[in-house]
Amino acid sequence: MEIRPNVEIIGCTLWLKKEKVLIINDLHLGYEESLQHKGILVPKFQLETILHELQKVFGVVQPAVLVINGDLKHEFGKILRQEWKEVLQFLDFCQQKCGKIIIVKGNHDPIIESLVRTKEISIVGSHRVGDILIVHGDEIVETDAPVVIIGHEHPAITIRAGSKWEKYKCFLNGKLGKKEIIAVPSFNPLVEGTDILKEKVLSPYLDGIERCKVFIVSQGEVFNFGLLKNIPQR
Numbered sequence: 001m002e003i004r005p006n007v008e009i010i011g012c013t014l015w016l017k018k019e020k021v022l023i024i025n026d027l028h029l030g031y032e033e034s035l036q037h038k039g040i041l042v043p044k045f046q047l048e049t050i051l052h053e054l055q056k057v058f059g060v061v062q063p064a065v066l067v068i069n070g071d072l073k074h075e076f077g078k079i080l081r082q083e084w085k086e087v088l089q090f091l092d093f094c095q096q097k098c099g100k101i102i103i104v105k106g107n108h109d110p111i112i113e114s115l116v117r118t119k120e121i122s123i124v125g126s127h128r129v130g131d132i133l134i135v136h137g138d139e140i141v142e143t144d145a146p147v148v149i150i151g152h153e154h155p156a157i158t159i160r161a162g163s164k165w166e167k168y169k170c171f172l173n174g175k176l177g178k179k180e181i182i183a184v185p186s187f188n189p190l191v192e193g194t195d196i197l198k199e200k201v202l203s204p205y206l207d208g209i210e211r212c213k214v215f216i217v218s219q220g221e222v223f224n225f226g227l228l229k230n231i232p233q234r
Contacts, residue, residue: 070106
C-alpha cells in the first residue's frame with residue numbers, strides 16, 4: 001500500500017520505489033541480553049525472526065540502498081556481547097542483498113562506529129533522497145525537505161479485534177507545520193511500541209499526532225484506519 005506517491009509500506013518497512021531505497025527502523029539488536037541483565041528471562045529469537053521477515057521483503061523488492069534509520073543496537077553507552085554478534089550477522093546478511101547500506105544514527109547509537117568499522121557502511125546524522133529527509137526523529141533537524149521520515153517513536157495502537165483488544169504496529173502520516181511526516185514502526189518483534197492512543201509521544205515531530213492518519217500492519221497486510229482522533233479508545 002502506498003502511504004504517499006512513490007512511498008510504499010511493505011511489512012514494517014518503507015520502500016521508495018523510484019530510487020529503490022528500503023528503509024528499516026529501530027532494530028534494537030541485543031535487546032534480549034539487556035532484558036536478561038535486568039532479570040527478565042526471554043529466549044533469544046529476535047535476530048532469526050528479523051532476518052526471516054526481512055527475507056520476505058527482499059523477496060518482493062531488490063533495493064539498491066538499505067537505510068537503517070536509527071537504533072540498530074539497543075544499549076546506550078556500551079556494546080553487549082549479543083550486540084557484537086548480531087549486528088555483524090545482520091549487516092553481513094544485508095550486504096548480500098543490496099549494494100549499499102547507510103546507517104542514520106539514533107539515540108541508541110552513540111558508539112555504533114566501533115561496531116561497524118570493518119564494514120563498508122556510511123554512518124550519517126540524516127539522509128536525503130530527493131524531496132525526502134530520513135532522520136531518526138529523537139530531535140528536530142532543520143531541512144528544506146518537504147517530507148520527513150522518522151523512527152524513534154515505535155508507533156503502535158490497541159484496537160478491538162473481535163471480543164478482545166489487540167496491539168498492532170502502525171505507520172503514521174501527518175503534518176508538522178508545512179512538512180509531511182511519516183513515522184515508521186520498529187522492525188523488532190520484541191518491541192511492541194508506544195500505544196499512540198494512550199501514551200505520551202516521544203518524538204517532537206509528532207506534535208499534533210491526533211491529526212495523523214494511521215496505517216496498521218497485521219500478518220503482512222496494511223489497513224488504513226483514517227485519522228487517529230476518530231479511532232475509539234479502549
